[in-house]
Amino acid sequence: KIMAGSFVLAGEAAIRAERVGKDCYIESIASIARKINKPESKLFTIIDRIIKAFSVALFVLGILLIIASRVGGSNWDDTLLMSFSSMLGMIPCGMFVVTSTALAQSVLKLTKVNALPQDIYSIEMLAMVDTLLLDKTGTITDGNLEVIDNYIVDNEYSEERIKDIVFTMNDVNKDKKATALAINNYCQGANLLSSLEALPFSSDRKYSAITLDNNITYILGAPDFICPGDNKILKYCDTKAIEGRRTLLLAKFNGVIDEIDPVKTEPISIFTIEEKLKENIVEILNWFNNNDVAIKIISGDNPATVSAIAQKAGVKDAWKMVNCSEVSDEELKVLCKDTVVFGRVSPEQKVLIVNELKTQKKVVGMVGDGVNDVKALKASNCSISFANANEAARNCSRIVLLDNDFKSMPKIVEEGRRVISNIEKVSSMYIMKNIFIMVMTFIFSIAMMIFRNPEFGYPFSTKNMLMVEFFVIAIPSFTFALLPNHERSQGKFMRNVICVSFPSAFAMIGAAGFIFILNLCGVIPGEISMGNYVVSLASLAMTLAAFVCIVFISLPWNKIRILTIVIAVALAIVSAAVDHTYLNGYLLNVELPETGMDWVYVVIATIISWFVNLVFRKFFKVLDAKYGDKVEQSFLATTQKIKDAVLYIPREIKARLTKI
Secondary structure, three states: OOOOOOOOOOOOOOOOOOOOHHHOHHHHHHHHHHOOOOOOOHHHHHHHHHHHHHHHHHHHHHHHHHHHHHHHOOOHHHHHHHHHHHHHHOOOHHHHHHHHHHHHHHHHHHHOOOEEEOOOHHHHHHHHOOEEEEOOEOOOEEEEEEEEEEEEOOOOOOHHHHHHHHHHHHHHOOOOOHHHHHHHHHOOOOOOOOEEEEEOOOOOOOEEEEEEOOOOEEEEEOHHHHOOOOHHHHHHHHHHHHOOOEEEEEEEEOOOHHHOOHHHOEEEEEEEEEEEEOOOHHHHHHHHHHOOOEEEEEOOOOHHHHHHHHHHHOOOOOOOEEEHHHOOHHHHHHHOOOOOEEEOOOHHHHHHHHHHHHHOOOOEEEEOOOHHHHHHHHHOOEEEEEOOOOHHHHHOOOEEEOOOOHHHHHHHHHHHHHHHHHHHHHHHHHHHHHHHHHHHHHHHHHHHHHHOOHHHOOOOOOOOOHHHHHHHHHHHHHHHHOOOOOOOOOOOHHHHHHHHHHHHHHHHHHHHHHHHHHHHOOOOOOOOOOOOHHHHHHHHHHHHHHHHHHHHHOOOOOHHHHHHHHHHHHHHHHHHHHHHHOOOOOOOOOOOOOOHHHHHHHHHHHHHHHHHHHHHHHHHHHHHHHHHHHHHHHHHHHHHHHHHHHHHHHHHHHHHHHHO
């Protein structure tokens, strides 16, 4: 069968159309390529769910605080002031902005290394890739072939006669593929013979053929397909394959092309062909080996040849190979985990390999350039193609290498890792503040309802939170989001953020709570209400505790991160001093400690926050190991129900209007 949309690379034929339009195989491929898959962005999904959860919590806690304020005896002015101060602080307004800015800046950076991301989500998936599937030709090798040896098996044929036969075969079949061009270069000066019929090369049968006017048919192709029972020939070819070289067998068959029987063929000559490795491919693959990315090679060639070339290129464990034409789909699934080189792979098996690796919790990236790669590219987590690739393969890929060179891949992966790892740190900063305000709102609301006293009202005004929002979060978050970062993002985004943000929030609560407890015990005089001295001390303790948390979040430290934190702390101190001395607390509403002991209390509160952070970090790591999956699934399920409930009414209204 000849598929619609095929390119005629060799031979001529009269073809009768049996299928047209959507019934054609190419149309099924094209429909897959045209189908727009929903981006697999767990990053934006989780951030969106977190913001929705915070929105619900904001609404519930806002109502609770209003009720508690009225029950506690606060007037409406104080009630509204407390409620709006709390609710405004619970909005993670900067998280989406910083995330989008970091990803957009990353896209611009990738264009400088001739890489075109089709969307910003592709950067996220590339950062998390731990298994990369490559083809041999065009990726590891440069695609240029050279005949380096012609081993004559049948001495009745001279080298000149052999050259005439294979040159005639390629000319009649109009074969322009790389292998045929290498043969023609070797056969320069050969004569064109008279022929009766010819058979172009097929990737299914693995050979081409020609019948000359002497009624002898000559076959050129893969030795294991032409003479499968000739152990001497196969042993010789296996030896060459181990050296990383391809072999083509020229054999004769006494009969016409339609009657070719591999059992009755007679070997004449074996051509040894060598492929050249791409420049710098050893260094490139070594980078992946050293950066936790497993390389697997999928190719239609002999697995022994591919394995040898892969070993030369530096692919780790490249000796672990399998001939996919000799195993069933079920056997191939079992072999996927440990096998590195897959030879004689069909397009369907490529998809099977991708899907099986994904079921093994691997994040799979695939590099492909042909129409037969389309299905596998669509199935992978992150698909990569070249500018000169087949249009369908190029259009369905998430990242396109504009210079058609694999050497830019390490820079692309590094950029993806940088932006995603940094976004995790930035998100932790914003969520840390939101959780702190939520917990404090809940505590003071319950206290007001129990004691029915307005003195237990939510104490922090929006001005009190400015130091945290600007100096602790805004400045470091933008700096951290754009810093270099070579670590691969590991684990689950939401769980990583929770394991950092919750301990940080509890550390801030511990610092502010310590000051409030001293006040309740009579150590620090005054009332716990907005604008009072006690709240100012608590705000300072909370801000210093937040800086301690940023020190933990910035791990692993480097010069730029440390310098950013030092500058932010210095700016916070100067701003607080200026506001207190010259502006009478107009901007930040913070009074500096009046006595030396008050300074000591603030320092002790900061030390307590450091201890609380350490304890809760270890506690949350234990919880994550035991219950992380269940908590994440419950969170996603709950937020999805909330989303469905929120969208239910608009959908119902739209449905009813449609009926009307």
